[in-house]
Amino acid sequence: MTTSAEAIALVTAARVPGDLFGGDAPKRAYRRLARLLHPDLASGPDAAEAFAKLARLWAAYGGAPEAASGDGPPGAAGGRSAETVITTGRGTYRIGRAFHRGATAVLYDSGADTLLKIPRSHADNDLMRREADALRTIERDGDPLLLPYVPRLVESFRHRSRGVERQANVISRAPEGFVSLAEVARLRPVLDPRDAAWIWRRLLVAIGTAHRAGIVHGAVFGHHVLVHPVDHGLVLVDWSQSVPLGSPLTVLVARHRDDYPREVLEGRPATEATDIRLATRCVAALMGERVPAAIGRFLRGSLLSPPRDAWRLLGELDELLDDLYGPRKYRPLHL
Structure with missing residues (x-):
């Protein structure tokens, strides 16, 4: 049994x-089936029904109940909603529900203003260390x-759960009301340039701040940019693909491969221009x-x-916006 379809057929029948767990290793049989039927790997109503029946x-x-893929709360029995407590040398974190499941890591509620980020696989521990650095x-x-404009690292530590040691990061969470640009695009497929302008300005500030510290984000995509439609706040999240300025990106987001500039795909060093191109496309x-x-020409030029200076581009953008729209006026982004 190696496919989700085979697992669905077996559980359905x-x-x-005892039909599923009557052998010498019932727990191993359960884990294998749960892994094949997990919602992150198998989609559709038949898989969901089989997972529930299992x-x-x-x-x-x-x-x-146990987690099949290691993405349950660390130290807990997988998908249970029961709270887990992790105590480190610096603090105690009560780990609750999964806040967000990404391709390589899961974020869990760990307090009123913090999230615990832990990789799905210990093979991605280096991504957590990279983000922490x-x-x-x-x-x-x-x-x-x-x-x-960037999350705050509260703590980074190694945590052993179910015999596997993973690198965990505790990071600040964006306040209530922030949504990703991916969600904005879903709700408002096309934005007025005046609404996109404040997002663009703040995104340049976020990457400009990182560049002055010698860091390239390397994955400025809509699902990594959080904005507050009313307060006009912005937070650039997920720094696990980041590298020091002048180093090549070694991890790419597969579904955005076509969005990366040529120098990234060719393995050349990442520069400030790398993030500026990605932010402009975003x-x-x-x-x-x-x-x-005029905005179309500015986009094409960017x-x-x-430029290898986000602050210079921000200044040029402000001049363009002043010429087009005059003095700035507050515009709530209605979603």
């Missing part, structure tokens, strides 16, 4: 727990007034094709020949 039969057999560097070398996608000619 089962009438009693849980019922395992409970009837007398087994405790970047956030420490930005906090140490960045402008204190601009630090709210904002351009929000506005669609119906933009004033993609074809971006």
